[in-house]
Amino acid sequence: MSSFKKKVQTSQAKLPQGTRLSPYNGQLLISTGLPSLDDILGGGIPIGSVLLIKEDRHTEYARLLLKYFLAQxxxxxxxxxxSTLEEDSKNFMMGLPWLVNEIEEDDDNEESITQSEEKMIIAWRYKGLKKFESSVKNKPNIQNKFLNDSGIKSQQSIEKPFRSTFDLTKLIPQNIIMDNTLVTMINLNKKSDEIIGNYNPYNALLDKIRKIIEENHFNSLLNPPSNVERNALRIGIHSISSPSWQSNSSHDLFVFLHALRGLLRFSFGAAVITIPAHLYTSSSSETSSFIRRIEHMCDAVVEVESFAGSPATTNAIYSATYHGLFHVHKLPTLNSLVPPSTKLSVLSGGGNNLGFKLRRKKFTIETFHLPPEGGVNERRVTPNQSKKKVDKNKDIGISGSGCGTIPGRKVDPYDF
Amino acid sequence: MGYASLDSSLSFSDNNLPPNKKSILITDTLSASGNFLIHHFIVNQIKSDKHVVLVGFSQIFNHYLIIGRKLGVNLTLASQKGLFSFIDGLTSLYSQTDSKQTSVLTPNSLSDSPISKESLQNFYKIIKQIIETRHSSINDSRICLIFDDLSVLIYSGFNIKDILEFVKACRMMIEKYNGSLVMLIHADEDVSQSSPDDELDQEIFLKSLIYQSEYLLSVRGLGSGFSKDVSGEITIARGPRNHDKLFRPSTLHYKILDNNVQFFVKGFSQGVL
Known part of the structure; x- marks a missing residue:
């Protein structure tokens, strides 16, 4: 026991703030800011890797994921x-979500309390099983409160959290962006004299990233000077390879990704890149070889598919519950044969289909289910004690605590 | 030994080592990475005290080291004994000035090392030098040269002819030492969707490599989607040059575990039986 304690203490001293070791293979992780996405990736994004998010059509959910990552x-x-070429990067940073107040109750907590323990009459054999989890809840975050109490404005919190809870209705305080020396916005827009010349935005971006890694001692092979504490670097690149990124050949992007990956492998950093993959495909289902190649060059690939973009699904019954589908194409497999996520993940471990929904305050990824037939609305008639089969079905549909095939929650008035 | 159930399916005589002067081509897809097969060949070679030169374009040394440790070989030790050499193609592909086998991060800039025939020739020289200095001393070194992910070269924009020439040169060199060649490439591009240039490149590249190899290991995900008990499907086939009468082609399912991979006949998954 004592030796175990000792090991934790020594290793914790070395970890950069806001990072955590993977319980599966000891990989250093940083959070995406979303508990559900962290879960899918196996606890977080491994340091040294590149996560690719394929963007949705017509909507901006992928952009939201990037915002979570940066806000965290x-x-x-x-x-x-x-780095973004689509809009002013300062505007992008100003639009980040910010932490929830500790006083406000999380709406989910109430629900879990009100869920009554219901006796199973028909499927009593399954009573002993643990509840099927369709979503991941952020554990009550003490550190989150810590941060709010001590005041982030003073920039002197005791320990920075691995993951915080964000509220989409809150905007990040402006002074945090303006005064922060740790925020770098890379402006890649061409200067007028460079338009004619052979300008390659990828090379320019890579050079800047390399410079920042050198200047701020993110290189894992060199020890930082004794007065500097090791920190982690987060790189967010929005809509890479969109028409705004003008380069001469498609190989520039592959070379960039390869070099970035090589660079990050020996740095305390991780990158999240979103790409408008739909621009490169003629039909929605097929992946073009260009995109497939990019997917091979990244460590993890996920895709956000919005229902708003696809006419076939807008009228479907499940479009009321979910706003889109979430596909996992490739999981980070660093230093192990199996992706850690297959062992640790609640959501994707069993190969479930995943869907996402955007509420007023937060974005969640959950396992995708068809709603029970007849909907999950409140039952109008009083419960009948006679053993009608139909009634039993509905009963399970409402409470959902038993059989576990339905996400057990009451209809939220704010849900849409 | 590596994965026992794969050894029995491949049924290479002589201690499960790849036969002399033969090359093995691994093709994989996005849904099922073929990386686990690379470790099989590394482990088999090292455990029989034979030499390995690994060119890693997709992972760094640490990755192979940690997995090797789980599979029962210590690559650092093997490297000190002169059995194992690693060439880091991930960080140093675009600046091949240093011929160190260790992973040294060099401030490499893309602009001053253009992707050209010369840089591939340079790369070949580095490999040759490493093999000659470290692995050719013993007659029976049975060296195995492994390329983890040759696709990177194509993606980076090297000329297809140059890459094929490079591979051929490597093969000739390996044959001198009674060695073997293992290559991995990605083969799941949808040809109908790509632009004509890419399509031609990928087609020519894949088919030429298939033509040059004696054994084909083709890995792909299950057609029916994700399964907990089966990670994917592998087809072991003979290449056009292979005239081995004893060889039996087969298609198997496999499941990747923490420190082993099980291969079994379709439908014989432990989760099913």
Whole structure:
């Protein structure tokens, strides 16, 4: 027991703030800011890897995921680097979500309390099984409160959290962005004299990233100077390879990704890149070889597919519950044969289909189910004690605590 | 030994080592990575005290080291004994000035090392030098040269002819030492969707490599989607040059575990039986 304690203490001293070791293979992780996405990836994004998010059509959910990632970076005190050609990067940073107040109750907590323990009459054999989890809840985060109490404005919190809870209705305080030396926005827009020349935005971006890694001692092979504490770097690249990124050949992007991966492998950093993959496909289902190649060059690939973009699903019954599907194409497999996620993940471990929904305050990824037939609305008639089969079905549909095939929650008035 | 059930399916005589002067081509897809097969060949070679030169374009040394440790070989030790050499193609592909086998991060800039025939020739020289200095001393070194992910070269924009020439040169060199060649490439591009240039490149590349190899290991995900008990499907086939009468082609399912991979006949998964 004592030796175990000792080991934890020594290793914790070395970890950069806001990071955590994977319980599966000891890989250093940083959070995406979303408990559900962290779960899917096996606890978080491994340091040294590149996560690719394939963007949705017509909507901006992938952009939201990137915002979560960057906001978490600021909350964890990491060095945050953003590059976008679609919009002003300062505007992007100003639009980040911010932490929830500790006083406000999480709406989910109430629900779990009100869920009554219901006796199973028909499927009593299954009573002993644990409840089927369709979503991941952020554990009550003490550190989150810590941060709010001590005041982030003073920039002197005791320990930066691995993951915070964000509220989409809150905007990040402006002074945090403006005064923060840890925020780097890379402006790649061409200067007028460079338009004619052979300008390659990928090379320019890579050079800047390399410079930042050198200047801020993110290189894992060199020990930082004794007065500098090791920090982690988060790189966010929005809509890479969109028409705004003008380069001469498609190979530029592959070379960039290869070099970035090689660079990050020996740095305390991780990158999240979103790509408008739909621009490169003629039909929605097929993946073009260009995109497939990019997917091979990244460590993890996920895709956000919005229902708003696809006419076939807008009228479907499940479009009321979910806003889209979430596909996992490739999981980070660093230093292990099996992706850690297959052991640790609640959501994707069993190969479930995943869907996502955007509520007023938060974005969640859950396992995808068809709703029970007849809907999950409140039952109008009083419960009948006679053993009608139909009634029993509905009964399970409402409470959902038993059989576990239905996400057990009451209809939220704010749900849409 | 590596994965026992794969050894029995491949049924290479002589201690499960790849036969002399033969090359093995591994093709994989996004849904099922073929990386686990690389470790099989590394472990088999090292455990029989034979030499390995690994060119890693997709992973760094640490990755192979940690998995090797789980499979029962210590690559650092093997490297000190002169059995194992690693060439880091991930960080140093675009600046091949240093011929160190260890992973040294060099401030490499893309602009001053253009992707050209010369840089591939340079790369070949580095490999040759390493093999000559470290692995050719013993007659029976049975060296195995492994390329983890040759696709990277194509993606980076090297000329297809140059890459094929490079591979051929490597093969000739390996044959001198009674060695074997293991290559991994990705083969799941949808040809109908790609632009004509890429399509041609990928087609020519894949088919030429198939033509040059004696054994084909083709890995792909299950057609029916994800399964907990089966990670994917592998087809072991003979290449056009292979005239081994004893060889039996087969298609198997496999499941990747923490420190082993089980191969079994379709439908004989432990989860099913």
């Amino acid at each position: 970076g600021i909350a964890s005190g990491h060095h945050v680097l953003l």
